[in-house]
Structure formats: structure tokens, C-alpha cells
Amino acid sequence: MSEQALDTPAHEFELDRNGFWASSLVQLTLARCRLFFREPEAIFWIFVFPILLAFGLGIAFRNQPPEIPRIGVVGANLAKALGTGKNLSVETVDRAAGELALQTGRIQLLAISTPNGVIYRYDDTNPDARIARLVTDRRLQTSGGRPEPVKTINDFVRERGSRYIDFVVPGLLGMNLMGSAIWGVGLAIVDFRQKKLLKRLVASPMRRWQYLASFVLSRLLMLPVEVVVFLAFAVFVFGVPLRGSIWQLAILCVAASLSFNALGLLTACRARTIEAASGLMNLVMMPMWILSGIFFSADRFPDAVQPLIRALPLTAVIDALRANMLQGTGFAELHWQLAIMAAWFVIPFFIALRLFRWR
Amino acid sequence: MSSSNHALPLSIRGLRKAYGDVVAVDGLDLEAYPGECFGLLGPNGAGKTTSIEICEGLTQPDSGTVELLGLTWKKSSAELRERIGIQLQETQFPEKLTVEEIVQLFRSFYRRGLSVGKIIETVQLTEKKSSRAGGLSGGQKQRLAMACALVGDPELLFLDEPTTGLDPQARRHLWDLVEDLKKAGRTIILTTHYMDEAERLCDRVAVMDHGRIIALGTPRELIATIGAEQIVEFAVDGVGADLEPEALQNLEGVRHSRLDDGRYQLSVAELHRSVPELFDELARRRIKLTELRTHSATLEDVFVSLTGRNLRDE
Numbered sequence: 162m163s164e165q166a167l168d169t170p171a172h173e174f175e176l177d178r179n180g181f182w183a184s185s186l187v188q189l190t191l192a193r194c195r196l197f198f199r200e201p202e203a204i205f206w207i208f209v210f211p212i213l214l215a216f217g218l219g220i221a222f223r224n225q226p227p228e229i230p231r232i233g234v235v236g237a238n239l240a241k242a243l244g245t246g247k248n249l250s251v252e253t254v255d256r257a258a259g260e261l262a263l264q265t266g267r268i269q270l271l272a273i274s275t276p277n278g279v280i281y282r283y284d285d286t287n288p289d290a291r292i293a294r295l296v297t298d299r300r301l302q303t304s305g306g307r308p309e310p311v312k313t314i315n316d317f318v319r320e321r322g323s324r325y326i327d328f329v330v331p332g333l334l335g336m337n338l339m340g341s342a343i344w345g346v347g348l349a350i351v352d353f354r355q356k357k358l359l360k361r362l363v364a365s366p367m368r369r370w371q372y373l374a375s376f377v378l379s380r381l382l383m384l385p386v387e388v389v390v391f392l393a394f395a396v397f398v399f400g401v402p403l404r405g406s407i408w409q410l411a412i413l414c415v416a417a418s419l420s421f422n423a424l425g426l427l428t429a430c431r432a433r434t435i436e437a438a439s440g441l442m443n444l445v446m447m448p449m450w451i452l453s454g455i456f457f458s459a460d461r462f463p464d465a466v467q468p469l470i471r472a473l474p475l476t477a478v479i480d481a482l483r484a485n486m487l488q489g490t491g492f493a494e495l496h497w498q499l500a501i502m503a504a505w506f507v508i509p510f511f512i513a514l515r516l517f518r519w520r
Numbered sequence: 521m522s523s524s525n526h527a528l529p530l531s532i533r534g535l536r537k538a539y540g541d542v543v544a545v546d547g548l549d550l551e552a553y554p555g556e557c558f559g560l561l562g563p564n565g566a567g568k569t570t571s572i573e574i575c576e577g578l579t580q581p582d583s584g585t586v587e588l589l590g591l592t593w594k595k596s597s598a599e600l601r602e603r604i605g606i607q608l609q610e611t612q613f614p615e616k617l618t619v620e621e622i623v624q625l626f627r628s629f630y631r632r633g634l635s636v637g638k639i640i641e642t643v644q645l646t647e648k649k650s651s652r653a654g655g656l657s658g659g660q661k662q663r664l665a666m667a668c669a670l671v672g673d674p675e676l677l678f679l680d681e682p683t684t685g686l687d688p689q690a691r692r693h694l695w696d697l698v699e700d701l702k703k704a705g706r707t708i709i710l711t712t713h714y715m716d717e718a719e720r721l722c723d724r725v726a727v728m729d730h731g732r733i734i735a736l737g738t739p740r741e742l743i744a745t746i747g748a749e750q751i752v753e754f755a756v757d758g759v760g761a762d763l764e765p766e767a768l769q770n771l772e773g774v775r776h777s778r779l780d781d782g783r784y785q786l787s788v789a790e791l792h793r794s795v796p797e798l799f800d801e802l803a804r805r806r807i808k809l810t811e812l813r814t815h816s817a818t819l820e821d822v823f824v825s826l827t828g829r830n831l832r833d834e
Contacts, residue, residue, distance in 0.1 A: 183627075183628055184628060185628040185629050187628075188624060188625045188628035189625065189628075191621075191625075192614070192617060192621065192625050195616070195617060195621065196614055196616055196617065199616040200616070353614075356611065356612035356613075356614075357608060357610050357611050357612065358611060358612065358613065358614070360578065360608060360611075361606075361608055361611040361668070363578070364576060364577075364578055364601075364606040364608065365601060365606070365626060365629045365630070365668075365672075366598065366601035366602050366629050366630055366631075366672070367629040520578065
């Protein structure tokens with residue numbers, strides 16, 4: 162490096178301009194990411210809240226272990242004959258205590274040994290009590306020497322993917338992709354507009370499309386963190402299956418995020434205040450929260466409105482995510498959903514670009 | 521390129537802009553010369569901000585033409601954005617970004633310009649470069665806005681009310697900064713409703729009222745137009761109903777007299793002749809003087825003599 166180059170002001174001029182980091186698109190995207198990560202509330206709503214929600218729903222709708230019938234037995238010999246096994250909980254009691262336990266539901270059946278045989282006292286309208294009667298009687302007869310004429314084998318089926326938590330995780334993922342994109346893009350834009358920063362930006366040589374693109378880029382950068390953390394939680398804690406191709410799942414998430422970003426841009430393209438924008442965003446998202454099948458299947462709505470519901474972006478996203486994760490469906494069978502997502506990206510983005518209020 | 525080098529930094533012809541029934545700018549003609557600091561002075565609502573935002577290409581005029589550096593917004597908006605610097609009246613920068621990050625961001629929009637460190641040094645925020653914008657004082661925020669206007673090393677700089685809302689010390693600090701920029705040869709267009717600011721910073725001033733220019737010239741020339749170098753202000757005991765301001769006009773050296781809110785104001789050429797005359801007159805009328813003040817005529821007095829109103833009335 163020559164001495165002269167160090168002394169000329171030109172050196173000063175060129176210093177910042179070179180390189181990737183000095184490009185305006187990178188700087189705009191960087192600013193977006195910084196503003197996002199310096200806002201603790203945003204981090205809670207986007208990263209922590211969905212996990213808490215999934216955890217709560219997972220606990221509430223968890224599959225219970227099989228119930229073991231509890232019975233009381235009057236008579237030591239009878240108790241010995243029934244023995245203790247994993248399918249039956251046997252308690253030796255006297256008659257009075259046994260009656261009390263039966264009345265309060267602590268046991269489902271009271272077996273009383275009499276010289277004429279065994280009396281079962283139980284409520285025959287209660288399914289649990291009937292199961293207790295069957296299990297108790299079978300064990301008693303077998304221990305009494307009754308042979309089993311037909312040999313049977315138990316093959317338990319507890320299929321992953323058919324539980325409520327499996328159903329709701331793709332729904333929550335779709336809801337989260339929608340919420341983070343629309344809130345993240347919408348509120349940030351209106352905040353800038355309110356602070357007259359948009360006006361200040363267009364007073365500089367900044368290219369306007371780069372400003373809008375920086376939102377999309379920053380959302381895409383955060384997407385892996387958001388999706389991976391949530392899915393990892395669902396897979397490792399609840400054993401939710403990922404049966405489809407992982408890279409197709411990734412593309413689905415990106416496509417979903419893109420279309421919700423565009424919708425966020427459109428929602429915020431005119432609003433001057435945070436209040437107005439919040440109202441508008443709720444108005445846009447509310448129908449989808451209800452109709453798009455986050456917590457229950459969208460099939461429950463009448464046939465007449467089904468075409469409308471299927472055309473909503475969140476319905477397309479959730480249907481595609483469920484098909485990928487639970488049934489392992491490939492893109493070949495998800496044309497319709499992908500087309501809807503693409504339409505919801507392209508059309509709102511260009512309308513937003515046209516209507517956008519820069520001051 | 522060569523033609524635009526010799527062009528005037530700013531040339532406005534017949535500018536007009538109305539918002540509904542309200543005419544904000546009513547036929548404005550202006551020129552600014554290379555290297556000068558040109559001030560648009562007037563009360564709030566005079567049309568200063570609308571005028572400057574039309575010049576900045578942020579507002580469309582209803583009619584009239586604007587040329588900056590020999591270029592028009594219609595044909596050369598991309599080039600103009602690179603060559604001018606703008607500070608708007610009420611920009612709030614993102615509170616959670618640091619000074620350095622904000623300047624770096626704005627720097628990235630320009631093809632050429634100063635280094636981030638150099639700009640921050642120019643506006644004297646080096647010690648604050650890692651502080652978030654939300655934690656800056658009013659004066660520091662205003663200097664940050666100035667930094668963002670300077671990043672592209674502009675030939676022409678627009679400053680809209682740069683010191684409004686600042687405490688006196690912060691104002692003086694900003695004035696020093698503007699003076700340094702003037703010395704560096706930049707053309708500066710600024711709006712203000714502070715007389716002292718215009719007098720101190722501007723080479724030439726256009727006084728605006730109701731969307732029109734009512735006076736144009738150097739501060740010294742404008743002050744000379746009221747034909748007086750000194751202003752005498754006084755108040756008298758009682759309502760002073762029997763002392764008409766017109767009666768004082770006959771005193772020696774008094775060019776103009778008015779009564780405003782119980783205070784008399786005389787524009788005089790020479791204090792040492794007019795003040796004794798005033799004392800004699802009051803003594804003759806047995807009126808007791810309760811307050812007397814004199815000062816050199818300012819742009820404020822120019823505005824008062826042109827409109828009959830004080831600048832801060834609105």
C-alpha cells in the first residue's frame with residue numbers, strides 16, 4: 162500500500178463502501194434483526210409462547226396409561242386365590258370397610274367369599290366396574306383350574322400421529338408462522354411511519370424495494386430458529402412424528418412465511434397509527450384463527466363455505482404441514498396448497514407496493 | 521456534469537401549494553447561491569416546511585418549478601438524492617439502534633460519501649457512538665439527524681428547524697456545527713422561527729408570512745429597511761390611556777412607534793437623541809416611567825414592522 166493512498170481523502174471515502182456488510186440491503190436487514198432481538202416481548206411471543214402453548218395442550222390431551230381396576234376382597238382365601246398381578250389391584254378388607262370403599266368409588270368392585278360361592282357387588286352401569294368384574298372373574302376361574310380353550314396373543318396398537326398433540330402441532334406451527342410474520346412486519350412498518358422514519362428513508366437514495374425486501378429477508382433468517390426450536394420440542398417431548406421429507410417441510414415453512422409477510426405488508430401499507438394497524442391485523446387474522454383448523458379440523462364447517470376456507474392462506478399452510486408431517490405426503494399431492502400460498506405471496510406484495518404510504 | 525457544476529444550488533419559480541382551502545405556499549420565487557447559508561424565516565404555519573419539503577422532492581407542488589444543482593426531481597431524482605442531504609423536522613430514530621448503527625445504515629444508501637467514523641466525529645458524537653438513540657439528549661438526537669444528512673457528503677444541505685425544542689446550550693452547540701459546515705463550503709438551506717438563529721447563521725434570509733416572501737436580503741439589509749438601528753421599549757404607570765403611540769412619532773429621530781400589550785415600542789436612529797426627548801415628553805405629561813429597555817434592531821423587529829405581529833404570536 163503506497164503512502165499516498167493513506168493520505169488522500171479518497172481512502173476515507175472508499176473504506177465503508179466495500180464489501181458485503183456495507184451493502185444497503187444487508188444493512189437494512191441487519192437493522193431489522195437488531196431491532197427484533199432487542200425487543201424482549203417479541204422474542205417471548207415468537208419463540209417462547211408457541212412452546213408453552215404446545216406444552217399446555219400436550220399435557221391436557223396426553224394419553225393416559227391404561228387404568229387398572231381396583232377391587233376389595235372379603236375373605237383371606239379368596240384374596241390368595243386372586244393373588245396380585247399387574248392387571249388388578251387387590252385389597253383385603255372387612256365387610257364394613259369394603260362397603261364404604263365401594264360407596265366412595267375408591268374400589269370398583271367388592272368380592273365377598275361365602276360358603277355358597279363368591280358374591281360380586283358392583284354397579285353394572287359403570288363400565289369401569291364391569292371391566293373389574295370381568296378381570297376378577299376371569300382370574301378367579303383360571304386359578305380355580307378352568308382351561309383356556311383358545312390361545313390368544315395381545316398386540317397393542319398405540320399409533321403415534323393419531324393423537325391430539327400430533328394434530329395440533331402443525332396447526333400451532335402454521336399459526337405461529339402467520340402471527341410472527343404479520344405482527345413482525347406490520348408493527349415495525351407502522352412504528353417507522355409514525356416516527357417519520359419512512360419519510361426520512363425515502364429522502365435518502367435508499368431503494369424502496371430494498372426496504373420491503375429487508376423485512377422478508379430478516380424473517381427468513383429468523384425462521385430456522387423459530388421453526389426448529391418449536392419442532393424439536395414437539396418431536397422430543399411429545400414424540401410428534403415427522404414422516405414427510407424434511408427439506409419439503411422446510412420449503413413449506415419458507416413459502417408460508419413469504420405469503421404471510423406479504424399479507425403483513427399489505428395490512429400495514431396505509432395505517433398511520435399502531436392502534437389502527439393492530440385492529441386491521443386482528444381483522445385479517447381472526448377469521449383464520451377460527452376457520453383454518455388450528456385446534457380442530459376445518460372439515461367441521463358447512464360444505465357451502467369449504468371453498469372459501471380452503472382458499473385462506475393459513476388453511477393451505479396447515480393442511481400442507483399436517484399432510485407432510487403426519488402422512489408423509491410429498492409436493493406432488495400438495496399442488497393446490499402450494500398454489501394458494503404462491504398466490505397469497507404475489508398478489509398482496511404487489512398491491513402493497515402500489516398502495517404503500519411512505520410518509 | 522459540467523453544466524450542473526455552474527448551476528445554482530437552488531432555484532424556485534412560482535411555487536404554489538394548497539391543502540384544500542388552505543394555501544400553504546402562495547407563489548414563491550427563490551434562489552440560493554453556491555456556498556451560502558440561506559434562511560427561510562417566519563412564524564409557525566408560514567409555509568416554511570411545505571416549501572422546503574417541495575424543494576426536497578417529498579411534496580408535489582400544485583404549480584411552479586424547482587431546480588436543484590441544475591436538475592429537476594422529475595428527471596434526475598436518483599442523482600439528486602445522492603447529492604443532497606436532508607434533515608427533517610421531526611424524525612425519531614429507532615430507539616434500540618446505536619448511533620454508529622444508524623449512521624452506518626444511512627451511509628449504506630449512498631454510493632459515495634464520508635466514513636462512518638468521520639461523520640460521527642464531525643457531529644461530535646464519538647463518545648456516544650455505542651449508545652442507543654433512545655438514550656440521547658435532544659441536542660444529541662439533533663446532531664445524529666445532522667450526521668444522517670451528512671453521510672453522502674452532500675453539496676446541498678437542507679435543515680428544517682434544526683434547533684427547535686433544544687435548550688440554549690444545545691442550540692449554540694448546533695450553531696457551531698452549522699458554521700463549520702459553512703466554512704467547509706457547503707450550501708445550506710435552513711428554516712427557522714428563531715430570529716437570533718437566522719441572524720447568526722444565514723448569509724441571506726427570506727422572511728415568510730402566509731405562504732409568501734415579504735422580505736429578502738442579508739440580515740443587515742433587512743434590518744436597515746426599517747430605517748432604525750435601535751429599538752426603545754418602555755412601559756408607564758397606569759394604563760397610559762392619554763399617551764397615544766402616534767404622539768411619540770413627532771419626537772426627534774423616531775421612525776416608528778407602536779403600542780403592544782401595554783408596552784410602547786419606538787424605532788429610533790440614535791438613542792442619545794431620542795431617549796432624552798422621550799424623558800422630557802413624559803415629564804411634561806406627568807407620566808411615570810416604570811420600565812425602559814433598549815436594544816439594537818433585530819430581524820424580529822423587521823418582522824414586527826412588516827406585519828404588525830410578533831413572530832412567536834402564533
